[in-house]
Amino acid sequence: MPPRPWRPVLGGGTKCCAAEDAAVAPDGLARCRPQQSELSRRLASFRRLSSLANSPVSATMDKQQDGGKAGGEAAAGETAGPLQLHSFGLGELRGVTHDFSASFLLGEGGFGAVYKGFVDAGMRPGLGAQPVAVKQLNAAGFQGGGEWLAEVIFLGQFRHPHLVKLLGYCCEDEERLLVYEFMPRGSLENHLFRRISATLPWGTRIKVAIGAAKGLAFLHTASTPVIYRDFKASNILLDSDFTAKLSDFGLAKMGPEGEETHVTTRVMGTHGYAAPEYVQTGHLNVKSDVYSFGVVLLELLTGRRAMEHVRGRSTHAEQQVKLVDWTRPYLSGGSRRLRCIMGGRLAGHYSVKGARALAQLGGQCTAPQPRDRPRMVAVVEALERLQGLKDMAVSVGLWPAAAPVAGRNAISAKIRAEVKGAGANAGSRRRSASSKLP
Template sequence: MGTNYSKPTTSINDASNLRNRVPFESFRVPFVDLQEATNNFDDKFLIGVGIFGKVYRGVLRDGTKVALKRRKPESPQGFEEFRTEIEILSHCSHPHLVSLIGYCDERNEMILIYDYMENGNLSKRLYGSDLCLPTMSWEQRLEICIGAARGLHYLHNSAVIHRDVKSTNILLDENFVAKITDFGISKTMPEFDQTHLSTMVQGSIGYIDPEYFIRRQLTKKSDVYSFGVVLFEVLCARPAISRSHMISLAEWAVETQKMGQLEQIVDPTIVAKIRPESLRMFGETAVKCLASSSENRPSMGDVLWKLEYALHLQEPIIQDNPE
C-alpha cells in the first residue's frame, strides 16, 4: 500500500488533533499532491457523492489512477469512520476488496485514496446513469456476484462485518471484477467465538436486516441479508427501494419467487438468455439470504458455493452460443 513518494507514519489526526490514537502504520499523501491530481478538486473530476463526502478521480504524480473520497464538513461521519476504513484496509487484502493507496489528514482534511475503478459501481451499471453502455450479460452478472461474495466471505473469515453491503458499494474494475468498498461503519468481532455485536443500527434503507433492526444485534448474517437484496438488484435491474412507490425489492421478489413467477420480474434484456436451472438456483439462494430469521440464512461461504453452481448450470448455454 502506498505510492513511491508517500511517507510512512504511525498516526493520523483530525480537527481535534487526535494524533497518536491510531495503532497501525499507513501512508500519508501530501494534500498538495491531491490538489494537483484533481486540478484542485475540480467538479469535472467528480464521480460520486456519499454520506462521507465527494469522490473524485485523479492521477498521482507517478501515473497511478486513483479515486479520492474527501470528507465534507457537514458529514455525520468523521474521524471514527475515517480511522475504521484505514484500519480494516490496512489489515485486510483480497482481490475482491478495493485497495487503499493512502490517506491525507492535512489542514483538517480527511481524504481516503483508492485504486480507481474504471467501470464505477454496480448500481449505475444496472439501472443508473450508465445505462447508455452495453447491457451486462447474465454470465457477467453472475461473475460479479461471485466476486462480491468472495470478498464478503473473506471479511467474515477475518471477523469483519461490513454493515453496509449494497450495490453502490460494489465497484467494478476495467475487467468487471467486483471490489467491495466503503468500510467506514464496519465492525470487527473482538472475540473468536463471538456471535453478535450489540450496536446501534446503521446501514442503508432497503438493505438493513430486519432482525438486526429490531434486536440491535449485528451478525455476519446481517451482511448476508443485505447481499440477498443485491442479488435481486442484479437479477431484476431495479433499486432496493422504488422511490416513486416506496416498494421494497426484497419483499416483492420473495413473494414473486414463492408464487413461482420469478421469471416475470427478471431484467427483460437478459431473461431469454438465462438457463432455467441457473435462474432457479440463483433465485432460491437469494430468497434464503432474505430469511426473516438469521438462523435460517446461509453463511456467505454457502452463498458463494450456490452462486458458483448457478454459473455452472449456465455453462451449457455458453458452450452452445459462445457469442
C-alpha cells in the same frame, strides 16, 4: 432518485445518538450532525496516524472503534498487521486532481466527493504511476471522522483481490482524504439502474456476485470476523474486467468472539439492505451481511432497487416498496412464475437453471430469521456452480424472442392465468405487490 441512507454519527465521544436529540434531515430521517468544534476535537488524534506504520493496528482499533475488538492472528489468505499506507499532503492531492476540479468528479456520497487523479511514479517509493480515486471528507456532512478512521484501519490491514485497495490518506488541518486504486467500471449500482449504461450480461452478473461473495466471505472468516454492515450495490466497484471489489468500510465493525452471538451497536446502514433483526434490536452479526447480500442478488435478478418510491395506481400517493417483500411470492415458483420478476433489460438472455438457483439463494439469504440464512462460504460455493450455464430463456421458449420487453408487463396471457390460478388470496397479494411497481 435512489433511497438515501440513514447514518447517525456520534455527537459526543461517549453519548449515543438518541431519537429525541437527533436532527431531522431533508429526507425525513433522523441523524445526528456533529458540531464543527466537536468534530475537530475528535479528529485531532488522527494526526498520529503517521506513527502507526510501525505499531500494531489493534491498539488503535481498541481505542477508536465503538466497542469493537481487533483481530488476532491473520486468517488464511489475508494480510493483516501494521498499516502499509502512504501519507499524502493536501497540496499533492490538489495537484493530482487539478485542485479538485469538477471535470474530475467521479461522484458524491454521504462521505463526500470522489475525484479521479493520477499519481506519478516518483511521488512515493514503491508507488507506481497509476490513476487513483481521491475521496474527500465533507466535514459538514452526516458522516464523520470516525468513519474515515475506520476506513484507514480496516483497508490498511486487510488485502484481498475482492477488496478495493487503499493506497494512502491525507490528514492535514481539518482535511481528511483517502486515496484508492481507480476502478474504471464504477459501481454495480450504475450498471444496474442507469439507463444510459449498457445492459450487464447474465454471465457478468454471476461473476460480480461471486466476487462480492468472496470479499464478504473473506471478512467473515477472519480470526475475528469483520461485519461489513453497509453491503449494497453502490459499494461494489468493478475493475476493467468486471472483477467486483468491496469499498467504503466506514461502517465496518469487528464481530462477536467466543460464545457471543452478536454485538450490539447503533443502527446504521441503508434502507432496504439492513437486516430486519438489526433494525429492530441493534444486534449485529455476520448473518446481517448475508441478508444484505441476498438483497443485492435480488437486484441482479430483477434490475430493481432495494427500495423504490412509486405512486399508487388508485390513490396516486407516493409509497415505498421493499424489493424483498415484492419478490418473495415469486422466488419459490417455477421458471414461468420467476419470469414475472426477471429484469426486462436482460430480454430473456439469462440461464433458466441459473435464475432459479439464484432466486432460491436470494430467498435463503433474505430469510427473516438469521439462523435460516447460509454462511457466505456456502454462498460462494453455490454461486460458482452457476457459471457457464447455456440454457438461455430466449432459446428454450421461456421468453418471447420477437415481443417487446417491458418488465413485468411483458407477461403472456398464459402466464398471467397460471399466476392468477395459483390461489385467490395468494394471487391477490401478488397482484397487489406487482401493481405497486412502475
